[in-house]
Amino acid sequence: MSLAGKIFNVVHYVANKVQRPAVILLYHRVTDLEQDPQELAVSPANYDAQLGHLAAEYSVLDAARFMYHVKHKKPFPERSVFITFDDGYADNYHEALPVHAKHELPGLFYITTSKLGTSQELWWDDLERILLATDPLPLALKVNINGQAWEYPTDSFAAARKTYFALQQVLRFSTPDVIDAVMAQLHDWAGVTAEGRSSHRLMTWEELKVMSQSPYVTIGCHTHRHPAVGVLSYDEQYKEIATSKTLLEQHLHLPIDHFSYPFGSRKFLGAKRYYNADSIKAAKALDLKMVCANYHGQVHTWSNPYALPRILVRDWELPVFKNKMEQFFKY
Ligand SMILES: [Zn+2]
Structure with missing residues (x-):
C-alpha cells in the first residue's frame, strides 16, 4: 500500500473512533440487461436481497433525517445508511420502487431531465x-x-x-x-436513428410524478443534460443545474433541495474535473441544501454537505453485499 493509502487508513481509523460513520450508497438501475459495460445495473433479485439485509441490519435514513445530521453536525445513529439513485431510469419506478415499498425503506432519486419522457437514451x-x-x-x-x-x-x-x-x-x-x-x-x-431501446429509457413525467408521491421517495436534480459540470463555465453550470431543478419543481410541485454531480468522482483528465469550486458555488446560489459526489468514503458530521462521498453498489449477491457493507463501515 502507498504511503498516502496508509495515512488515509490511519485518518479514517481515528475518525471512526471519534465518531460513528454513515454510508451513502449509490445505485443507477435495477434491471437485468443483456450487456452492461459500465456495470451499473443491479438485478431485481439482488436488489431485493440487498434491501432486505439493510432493513434487518442497518438504520436506513430518509433524506430529511440524513440532511438533519449533516447540516446540524449531529452524530449519525449506529450503522446509518442512505440510499441514492442517479439518472432517472424507468426501472427506478418499475423495479426499485416496489422493493422500497416491500421493505419500507426510503431512497433519494436524482433525476436528469433532458431525456425524460423521450425515446432517446442517455x-x-x-x-x-x-x-x-x-x-x-x-x-x-x-x-x-x-x-x-x-x-x-x-x-x-x-x-x-x-x-x-x-x-x-x-x-x-x-x-x-x-x-x-x-x-x-x-x-x-x-445508419441508425436517435430512437433508443425501451430497455434503456428514462421515466416519463407521469411515472416520475407517481413515484415522487410515494412516502419512500425523495426527488433530487442531476442537471438537465448530464455534463461533467467541471468542464463548464460558472454560468453554464448554473444553467444546467437550475434547468433540472426548475423543471422538476414545475412538474412535481415539490421543492427540490437535493443535487448530485453527474459522474462526480474526483478523477480528472488534465485540468478537467467532474466538479469544482464553481459547482459548489452554483449549488449554493440555487439554494440546494445537500449535494452528493461519487467518490468512495464515509460520511461524518464534518463532511462537506456540498460534496458528500458515495459508495457505488454493483450487482452483488447477498453474501458479497453483506461483506462489502461491513467493510464500508470500517476505516
Ligand atoms: Zn448520472
Missing part, C-alpha cells in the same frame, strides 16, 4: 447501442470531436468495444453540445 447508453449492439458496423469510425478529426477501429466486436471505452472517456469530459454533435455523426455513420 449518451453513454446510446454509444453502447451503436457500437456494441448494432451489426454490422463499418470497419472504422471517423468522427469530428470539437473540431478535431479522430479515427477509431470498429472491424471486430473487440475493436468496437475498445472504441466504446475510448470514446466514452473523451465524451464524459466534453460539453453537451459537443456530445450531441458526436452522437449525431455516430447515428449517420452506423
Whole structure:
C-alpha cells in the first residue's frame, strides 16, 4: 500500500473512533440487461436481497433525517445508511420502487431531465447501442470531436468495444453540445436513428410524478443534460443545474433541495474535473441544501454537505453485499 493509502487508513481509523460513520450508497438501475459495460445495473433479485439485509441490519435514513445530521453536525445513529439513485431510469419506478415499498425503506432519486419522457437514451447508453449492439458496423469510425478529426477501429466486436471505452472517456469530459454533435455523426455513420431501446429509457413525467408521491421517495436534480459540470463555465453550470431543478419543481410541485454531480468522482483528465469550486458555488446560489459526489468514503458530521462521498453498489449477491457493507463501515 502507498504511503498516502496508509495515512488515509490511519485518518479514517481515528475518525471512526471519534465518531460513528454513515454510508451513502449509490445505485443507477435495477434491471437485468443483456450487456452492461459500465456495470451499473443491479438485478431485481439482488436488489431485493440487498434491501432486505439493510432493513434487518442497518438504520436506513430518509433524506430529511440524513440532511438533519449533516447540516446540524449531529452524530449519525449506529450503522446509518442512505440510499441514492442517479439518472432517472424507468426501472427506478418499475423495479426499485416496489422493493422500497416491500421493505419500507426510503431512497433519494436524482433525476436528469433532458431525456425524460423521450425515446432517446442517455449518451453513454446510446454509444453502447451503436457500437456494441448494432451489426454490422463499418470497419472504422471517423468522427469530428470539437473540431478535431479522430479515427477509431470498429472491424471486430473487440475493436468496437475498445472504441466504446475510448470514446466514452473523451465524451464524459466534453460539453453537451459537443456530445450531441458526436452522437449525431455516430447515428449517420452506423445508419441508425436517435430512437433508443425501451430497455434503456428514462421515466416519463407521469411515472416520475407517481413515484415522487410515494412516502419512500425523495426527488433530487442531476442537471438537465448530464455534463461533467467541471468542464463548464460558472454560468453554464448554473444553467444546467437550475434547468433540472426548475423543471422538476414545475412538474412535481415539490421543492427540490437535493443535487448530485453527474459522474462526480474526483478523477480528472488534465485540468478537467467532474466538479469544482464553481459547482459548489452554483449549488449554493440555487439554494440546494445537500449535494452528493461519487467518490468512495464515509460520511461524518464534518463532511462537506456540498460534496458528500458515495459508495457505488454493483450487482452483488447477498453474501458479497453483506461483506462489502461491513467493510464500508470500517476505516
Ligand atoms: Zn448520472
